[in-house]
Amino acid sequence: MPTVRSLSLLVSLLILSLVSGACAVPSVTPIQQTPSIPWPSAWPSPFPAPAPAPAPPSSSNRPLLFPLIGPQAWQAEVRLVIQELVSNLSPENAAKVRNIPLVVDPNQGDVNAFAGCDDQGSPFIAATEGLLEAIDAISQTQANDDLYGTRTYDQYTSTVLPRLAQGKGSSAALPLGILPFTTALNPTRLSHAHELFDEIVAFTFGHELSHHYLGHTGCANGQASAGGPNPAALGVMLTRVLPGLNQPNEIAADSAGCLNTMDSGRSRRPKYVWTERGGLTLLDFFARLERASGLSPLNPVGFLLSHPNPAIRIPIVKAVAQTWRFQHPGQ
Ligand SMILES: [Zn+2]
Numbered sequence: 136m137p138t139v140r141s142l143s144l145l146v147s148l149l150i151l152s153l154v155s156g157a158c159a160v161p162s163v164t165p166i167q168q169t170p171s172i173p174w175p176s177a178w179p180s181p182f183p184a185p186a187p188a189p190a191p192p193s194s195s196n197r198p199l200l201f202p203l204i205g206p207q208a209w210q211a212e213v214r215l216v217i218q219e220l221v222s223n224l225s226p227e228n229a230a231k232v233r234n235i236p237l238v239v240d241p242n243q244g245d246v247n248a249f250a251g252c253d254d255q256g257s258p259f260i261a262a263t264e265g266l267l268e269a270i271d272a273i274s275q276t277q278a279n280d281d282l283y284g285t286r287t288y289d290q291y292t293s294t295v296l297p298r299l300a301q302g303k304g305s306s307a308a309l310p311l312g313i314l315p316f317t318t319a320l321n322p323t324r325l326s327h328a329h330e331l332f333d334e335i336v337a338f339t340f341g342h343e344l345s346h347h348y349l350g351h352t353g354c355a356n357g358q359a360s361a362g363g364p365n366p367a368a369l370g371v372m373l374t375r376v377l378p379g380l381n382q383p384n385e386i387a388a389d390s391a392g393c394l395n396t397m398d399s400g401r402s403r404r405p406k407y408v409w410t411e412r413g414g415l416t417l418l419d420f421f422a423r424l425e426r427a428s429g430l431s432p433l434n435p436v437g438f439l440l441s442h443p444n445p446a447i448r449i450p451i452v453k454a455v456a457q458t459w460r461f462q463h464p465g466q
Pocket residue numbers: 342343346384385388442
């Protein structure tokens with residue numbers, strides 16, 4: 136958890152980055168052996184497509200991970216990542232959120248996640264299946280781009296986001312034909328996609344977890360899990376539990392979620408180390424989705440209505456990661 140000193144440093148860095156536009160992501164540590172994506176350097180400029188990343192060294196010594204295929208595997212993986220995030224919180228915060236259930240709304244047409252309290256006052260974290268489909272597709276394409284210098288993430292977003300933005304039951308799932316058939320089943324690509332899936336999930340659900348332990352929802356006090364609400368009721372609950380955006384709480388959740396991800400990432404060595412890449416990747420996706428849809432009360436994408444504009448969140452995540460590295464030199 137950020138201390139007062141680290142928060143003041145964070146604010147200073149954030150202001151510095153907003154004023155100077157100096158938001159470059161530090162290069163990935165040698166241990167990571169995974170190329171960073173050159174994210175946009177100015178705020179609030181549009182977000183250009185990431186350039187193809189160079190191929191990582193072929194001598195990567197990370198173990199191959201099994202492929203994550205289908206909703207059941209994704210949901211199980213999200214629960215494992217949440218456990219890992221909780222285990223890297225302070226004992227006080229971990230005690231508040233250790234038993235909070237994940238509830239998955241089978242809605243594929245919406246892309247959203249949120250923290251809430253059910254009718255009995257028990258905390259839960261919710262995600263739509265559409266969000267998990269999107270994280271899978273982002274991970275699959277970026278893994279291919281990392282390894283082979285392709286631009287399949289660009290192809291995926293330009294193909295799917297205009298349809299998704301119109302609603303009408305479209306899905307964020309990766310269409311057939313985006314991944315080259317020559318690389319789609321490559322075990323190294325599938326393993327790297329698993330790594331990236333976890334990294335995006337870590338930021339996404341680290342953010343939602345923090346709404347509970349930071350007291351934003353007011354219902355997480357370490358009680359036993361009540362199992363969570365019926366997924367069919369989530370759509371109604373979203374409008375009730377989040378009647379409007381609370382920008383300070385959202386900034387605090389982005390900061391806490393990023394710090395939790397960085398702390399968890401460090402403790403994963405020698406496995407793939409999570410960084411701010413997952414958060415920046417998710418926010419890049421939503422920046423593209425926002426451009427495809429435009430922000431309006433009729434926007435079918437719940438995430439864009441329940442969270443601040445990605446252009447505000449990206450420099451915050453970058454500044455938090457810079458602060459974390461300043462406080463953890465050499466890591
Ligand atoms: Zn939030």
